[in-house]
Amino acid sequence: MERKSVALEDDLKAEAQGLVASLRRRIQEGEGHWFLALLETIAQWRLPEEEVGERTFRYLIAGEAFDWLLLAERLALEIGDLVPQDELEELLFHGRAPLELDEDEFRRLIGAAKYRAHLNFYYGVLVEEALQLAVEDEVVKERLTCIWKNGQVDDDVCERIYGATRRQLWQSFRHEKGLPEGEWADVQQLREFTYWLFKERLRRCDPARVASDTRKGLAKMAALEAARRRRRPHSEDG
Structure with a gap:
């Protein structure tokens, strides 16, 4: 059972690395607005927490409360050189998205x-x-x-x-x-x-x-x- 758990975690980490690489590629190639690509990456993300450098990112509280801005902050470490800094800072520090989305659109982008x-x-x-x-x-x-x-x-x-x-x-x-x-x-x-x-x-x-x-x-x-x-x-x- 423990071996299966470790294998699943390794699979999720590899999947997350692939999502990060895909996100960078999409932004570099100009496939739509970077914020939409970010949200679509969040929709596919399955890793509930991870260690990045010396910091622990725990995106899911009690298995049911999802801090999407914390995941956005973690992904920003990977795309900070590709997106406008003012837009990124507004999002991470003030929760202000660079695009206006209604709740239905936000729900569609990150998944139900x-x-x-x-x-x-x-x-x-x-x-x-x-x-x-x-x-x-x-x-x-x-x-x-x-x-x-x-x-x-x-x-x-x-x-x-x-x-x-x-x-x-x-x-x-x-x-x-x-x-x-x-x-x-x-x-x-x-x-x-x-x-x-x-x-x-x-x-x-x-x-x-x-x-x-x-x-x-x-x-x-x-x-x-x-x-x-x-x-x-x-x-x-x-």
Whole structure:
């Protein structure tokens, strides 16, 4: 069984190398816009994680939440010399695609399965992070009117959303995942934790509360995007 697993991983790595080579060739030969070629490469990509240099890229969280921008970042290492740097930076740093695509077109390009996994990541990580920020704003605002309020803001936020302190939740997450105590958490592991918190919220809250909190997270995301646009007026004008 272990031998089969290693062989499958080797096959997926070889397949990924072939996809990278094909992507470079398509861009060099001018086969359509580079972003479309990138998305079509993502659609064919089957490797859930890999080591590139000293960095681990984990594209799939809990086997169901797909971070397509992380895969785009990894592929950018291979095509950075072939595409406009300003377009690449806008995509990787701000999530702004060089082409306008509606959701149906994006879904078609990356495939239905990856699109569903992308939605899991969008709601389970990005919206969940925004929900935490929105509740943090509420906690901080309340503390400004109550000078005797003590305790960690993070703990208040987590208790309101998930019913336990951040430390308690972190310990439960590590125990469930079999992670050693005291190990430093990187950005990807923190995103895995955020997705785990999302699943906990779905498990413990009634549907009306889940929907209300999700709307709050979406509203915070919209506010953050509006603020970002106001800070970058020249980019918006082209």
